Amino acid sequence: MLYLRLCESYLSPRPSSTTPPGSHRVVYMGESYTFSYLVQEINSPPSTSNNISSSPAPITPLQQQKRKHPQPKLQWSVPASVDDKARNLGYDPQLDPGELEFLNSVGAFSVPERKISDRLVKTFSDYVFPIFPIFDSADFILQYNTGRLSLLSLNAVYLLAVTLCSDDLIAQAGFSNRFMARRTFHKRVKALYHLDYETDKIAIITSLFIISFCWNGLMDEKDMWHWLGAAIGLAQAQGMHRSTNGTDLSLKEQRLWKRIWWSLYIRDRHSAAALGRPLRIRDEDCDAEMLQEEDFEGTESPNPAVFSTPRRVHILSSIHLAKLSIVFGQIILVKFTVQGPIMTESEKTDLTKKLETWRRELPLELSSQHCANQTADSQFWVNILDILYSHHLILLHRPNFTDTDSESFSAKNLAFSAASSVTRGIENLMISDTLRQAQLHVIPSIFAALAIQVLVIRNSKHDMQKKLAENHARQCMLSLSEMQKSWPVCSWVLKLFEQLLKHNRETETSSSIESLDSDSSGREKKVGRDCDSMLRNLNAEQADSGFDQTNVDEGPVECDLREVGECQDEEASSNMDWMQSFANNRSFTLDNAFSAGDFGFDLNDNTEFLSYLLNQAPPT
Template sequence: MLFIGVSLCSDTALNSTGFNNRYQAKEAFYQRAKDIYDSGWETDTVIKLQSLFLLSFWRGSPTEERDVRFWLGAAISLAQKKGMHVMLKLSFLNTKDQKLWKRIWWALYVRDQQTSAALGLPPRIRDEDCQVADLEAIDFEESEPMGPPEIFRPPPAVHIPYVIGMAQLARLCMVSSNIGAMPFTDSLIFIDWESCLPKEMQFQMPTSREAMFLVGMLHMAYNNLYILLYRPLFLQPPVQSANPEGNVALDAATRSTRILEDMLSENLVQHGSVHLITHTFSALCIHTIHFGRVTGTARKLAEHRAKLCLLGLKELQKSWDLENWVLDLFFRCLDDRTARDLRLADPAMPSSTSQAGSGRNIEMSPASPASGLYRPRSPNAAYDILQSPNMMPHHNPGEEAAINMDWYELFNVEGDDVMGLAGSLSNPDYLNPQNLEFLYRFL
């Protein structure tokens, strides 16, 4: 809990812990929690399960074996061993334990589906193996107070429908992946879900910052499903008569960016969940490709939306460790001035050498985004670069720390070897759904 707490607490609260920065505090509490788990000191299975779930939010080095999938997989395996995936068959559960088990199981389910969709990997939980009732508002009602009211405050009114909505979206994500390449059928399912949302979760002007925050995150997750579903059509080479279905992904990315802009204006983005990173990155991919295809006002709008996504990612950096160089692939698609402005917007961002606390020394290029490889070579340079096999970092595959990237400090990986990217991007036509999913693994 302390590990997650220092990830999302205010700067004032963080300063009171005595740590120099957020990453140092997170690493310290993560190591302590991991050591307690490894020692086998805790005997309560439910507590161990909850701890494993929280440990899955650790974002370590590229080669670290105990990554998000490791901890999440351990939590899911333990839950299945305990029978949480078939709790409808169990008759010995009292009402209190049944509510707790349902909340835990659906938290695992949502995290598993979102992580799998982001990484392009199969989920560990299969619906055909499960017999679990859907989440309901009554599952969040407690007969006894949890503790002092000044510490355990009641959640905002939109909290419960938000959690239920996220569980429903996770189910839709699973259904969509099972149906296959039938976007129209999936869209009808999505539309039905949106039409059945309770009034407080409808996408409209929320009455409070808390409502804006939770409603915004729910609808960004919803829009991300459209992006994932229609992205293959959008990535097809543009033709004179554009496929209207391909624009569904662009429309979804635009809606997500508007939500992100509202959240940025209220200083809410940094408090978002870790999956807001991949949702924002998905929108950034779409806007960047669109930027290279259009001209005039449409091009300026695409650039503006991409810039908003970049600002959102920089805000998320305050809470989550974003120390990867994947975004550099997309900076080359922006014009020099935008890339340079974004680079200078954060004077605290390192630009020479970084050691991200994981034993890796990363040498960064002193060149600015406006020099060398970053300079657009033609009016259609953005699209040309996206199709170019040279749009990849040059490094020696045998040297783990030989990545030469200005933007490395923005990103980290979530469970894969950074050296595997070289082969995946060697094909000029690498911007296909499979390789975009591969890139997501490095967020």
């Protein structure tokens, strides 16, 4: 019946519907689908090729192709009288008492008190929505205020909000810690999704997108790759990857679809690179138009105190991040193939030029050269874009495993320069106290920068380069220790680099240690005593704060000059957090790094690169 109704609506179109915006249900049927072919051919005008008496004006091959095969209708509006679920398969769309009881048991129908809820929604709109505008602000607030907002969507928003909000808000919401808050809302979202409580496809897509930011562990089958793939698959089933011109969707809906699709596209590229997995979205399958500023018109929030209105810098950030992600996908496809790193120099040069063009075409609002004169909010997004741009340069130019040329580790190398740029961007976020609000995809950027810095430390023959790389590595690890308060994956990365530093120390030859003069030896001992004193103070502070030290080995904590750098520097006190991670995990090995507890996501591609480093002897 559905196909018949759709066919009738296409062959005998009725006057424009008065269906309110946002209420359309859509079925996507691509060109290869027989139904699309049949309806399109039946509705095609009869051929006039037999009329030989006329002398038609010459037309171009493209015009001839369009006349013969006009653009088919791909997104079909489902009539309101058609049910969401098939009735002839013995499926009851209504939840049974047992399912309702389960949802109640996980608190799926409970929401925080209004004051707490407002603050959580505001956190999401301040730190996630600006770069991923997956909601219509006005519609969101209207449904939120009237209690009609999808429970699936609301709990998904809460889930990401408790990841980024302040510690005091976690406590006020009634949770003992951030982990319990994340776990609570994660359970609720999964329960609502798996029991098909929500029927609105757009709400499901956006909720799955939000869930993809969280992952319970390395062995969890439903990891961020799973959730993002489900969101992308459902979006493609709706036809979001295709142009919506000529569809029954209102202009407002078309713009929302574009914003959702490009948010999925961006995350697909970053997730594929971070996890070392294939791209799910193929450019050749898509013709959705690029985001434009007008796609954000009409999104002013009626209540900015609860849900922020996107500012121009947010709009521009979304647009240009989408454009950057196109180049990012090309880098992944060309460099990281099953045949290995076989990128030619011409391909590398071409992709480098594309990245440079992207940066050159950035508006002044997003230019890092004008960052000092901008607001704190603008500086935050400028730094985020600059970090991501530098990350792409690292992946494009980092040395191959077979590259043994010592010059490749020179400061002139683009990968090392890009790693330094990542460090500067991270330092800017730390100075402005906005690092914890950084997006999840910033973490792989820090990871990639650390990989290059370790490479320089192990292979460079220039002491100044090594010292610079060591300083940058310390700053990156300090940033990870701060970000782990929101993103648990940082703990895993910190432990991995602890192992790298220990391995590097252990492989140094005894002759190089004996070559230290007496002054240097005395200085090293003094630094060791200073570090021991700092760590004793740190342990005392941890005991006062209730920090759990049950897993810390007994005995003095070693603090080697070559491992932690110049500990007596003025910055030493600010490095407490990353030194703490070293002190509390001295028995950690690389093997159990991949089986440790609750992390954000695997970083398979970068770990392959680091595994190579671990098995290389330092240059002589």
